[in-house]
Amino acid sequence: MKSNNGLQIIIRITVCVTMLSSLIGAFMLHSTPSHRESGSVLILVSVAAAVLWVLEEVVFHNHTRKYVAKLSTMISKTERDSLLNFPAPAIIIDSENVIVWYNRLFGRQVYSEEEAYGIDLTELMNIDMDKIYSSDGDLVCINAHFYKAKAIHTDVNGELSMVYFNDVTDYVELEYEFRMSHKTVIIITIDNFDELMSNIRESEKAHVVVEIEKLIEEFLENTTAVSKKVASDKFYVYMEERHLAPIIEQRFKILEQARKIAVGERSNLTLSIGVGRDGANLAESEKFAKQALEMCLGRGGDQAAVKEDGEFKFFGGISSAPDKNNKTRIRMVAKAMLELICNHDKVLIMGHRFGDLDSVGSATGFCCAIRNMVKEAYVVVDPEQNLSKTLINYINENESEHYYITPQEGLERLDDNTLLVVTDTHNPALVESKEILARAKNVVVIDHHRRMVNGIEPTIMSFLEPNASSACELVTALIEYFGEDSNITVHAAEALLAGIMLDTKNFIMKTGVSTFEAAAFLKKKGADTIAVKKLFANSIETYHQKSSLINSAHLYKECAVAYTEESFSEIRIAASQAADELLGITGVKASFVIYETNGVINISARSMGACNVQIVMESLGGGGHLTMAATQLNCSMNEARKRLADAIDEYWENNSQE
Template identity: 45%
Template structure:
């Protein structure tokens, strides 16, 4: 697959530790496949040297975190190892995928508590973190602190609080998604000659989510990965069905969209729904708001317990990652979020507007 000269992951090796770093500039594609091949070889070697492989994403994992995690689990199992996806089934934003796994990829999903207990029983464990590289964002910080051998696979812009003791740090901000990165690794591991339709669907769902159905952050690599997954058994129609809503969630999403108000070139909405799927609904509403003329970025604010959450989206004209970083959040240029404790919806709404102002001012200053 094509990589780029500025964002493509570079690496160096020292003893048994491998480090991979990526840049943040726009991509310029080249034809080299060397880096991913090297990472795939190192990944397979480390997996084969361990007894148990545990894979986790970020808190409230979405289709990209879950999809790429299933891909890594598949790699490990093809290499003859016990491998598990660590997540809270009730808090994932990819429940349809988890539900399919129970019948099509059984005995794979475990809770964080189960993983911690099992982790303590063996010294030859490997932890793989996907779709985040920030210590405090992972599904289980406790599991991360217990791990003596950790691999990171992520495409988000490098943050300060990154996992700095990983034996492999595979970081490529030019990739559309973690699922794209894992799909490419699969191609370079000979033992993984087939992955089955479920894992292929899972990886494609991650790519489709993060690219908004192949609209954003799409390069030649992305289409090549999708084509590879199609050959491996993915069905775009079946994957699209994973994103469907029931009628109640559809109405809740529309209520959020109807409540939106314009602020500068942004749309800001507040969700007061008590739905257990409020995170998913709010993210979908934020996506929908981008279809409004003159809206370059959208923000949906919603409370969960004692936390006020913000789901931010854009088509790239506005960097919502930077805006969310002003609020101690993060993400990607077109998809980001923040969580604020000890605050009210009104206060967070004001904070979003001030952050938008700060971002716009920074653009004026740089000009």
């Protein structure tokens, strides 16, 4: 074939030369006689060239077409062989994702059971057919191998597509190993350790210490973690992610095991655990762990908190916080708060929306105590939208000074030298006036509810004590240390005592030593228990409404659930009181009352401590305390009942042994 091609080229060159000679000969025929002879010769040569040209077209053109056809066949065969032996699994699918062709490697590595022709690709593997046409492709797993699948359309109409699979198993396994070997920091503290150990014998102390050491050892058993005891009540643990994940999945069983360790006759051990996860390095993970531990302690202890991706996840927290009678801390807080008050010209005090006796009572007592320290001090409260009209009227009738102003009046009085004190809540969404909170530059928070993640920020001081019975108890404790600079009237003392009695259910729930000390202090100030009892009186209509709610109750998994679709003026008071009454039913560990106000579904929750209603309400977007919580839902009554049932199911599923 090569010799034919060479001969063909020589002939064509010769033809071109003779054609040129023919033109010259034609020109010479018209010249001199001598030139005519030469011209005749050139014309003869041209005729011979024409014959050669015809010969080339006839003889060699046929060979050229055969060569081109053979070359095309060779190229097509090479393409098919190359695709068939492509060094990565490859298939061709039609517009319905059905496999119409696949290469040998696909048949050996990916699908070797039988012929794959006619099988839908999505039936073979979990693959995103939209993602495979993108530049990133889709990661799929089949036969214990990971592949990055990518696809391209092979024809103009897009009916056929080729999908090839790049084996990235080594990369995925390396990435997984890197992730699993990432170090996390865990800080474990023993709640209220000094108080627990102060009232037991030395032999019992040694036994408790040994039990704690064994508990930590069992916690780290079968792991590669390293622990270090940095204090008598604190442990640092450095653990790989591969061992932490199962612990989180089991919801920190160490919390339950710790409660089984008895300290003395009536106390049990509880732990607070802060976990720093996904930090860029150990230092950042330790920082996350400290923040998580702080959240645990702020929520009452006996729980674990995991911080990852800037968010907190909580586990446990089903028992009440231990009673801490830390007078040293209260004295220090009171001193710092006195300095803040004296450095401001005005003080505004407000609680939460629909303020109850604890919210309004704590604000009233605080306002009365600081009246002679600042130029102005007022309680911001909505005179209509609150649950303490009886208390407000009682104070207005018996006090010569004016205590209460509306939120609008509070906004008008607010300036750069005003101190805002928020009591009985640290949730920015629940304060009496969001506008005042947003504009205030100096904010102090006094609250007894368990710390929430997105609390009021920034603050110049926070006094959060989840072990306290009420905000009124905290305010009373501060007033005791305000000294001679402050004094409260009899009626302000009664307002504080009313708040304590409300949140403790007449000194039954969440009552510690400090609670009775606060009540004794208020009694010394002249508080009359009979006058306080009158503040709880209801109208006959409210009493009937409460009875109707109680009659609608049914039992669901040791919980009493009541609801009403009716709306009346004192529905909030009736609902909260009905929730309290339902706890008196035998076998009931928690009560929930569902009602509607202004198109919003409200749920009021109560417990005797055996069920942490705060966790139940938090799962529905609300919050509160272990024995008292609430939430609001934007849905129908039926949907609210279903969501509450699901939240109760989830709680008992996660705390089935409690």
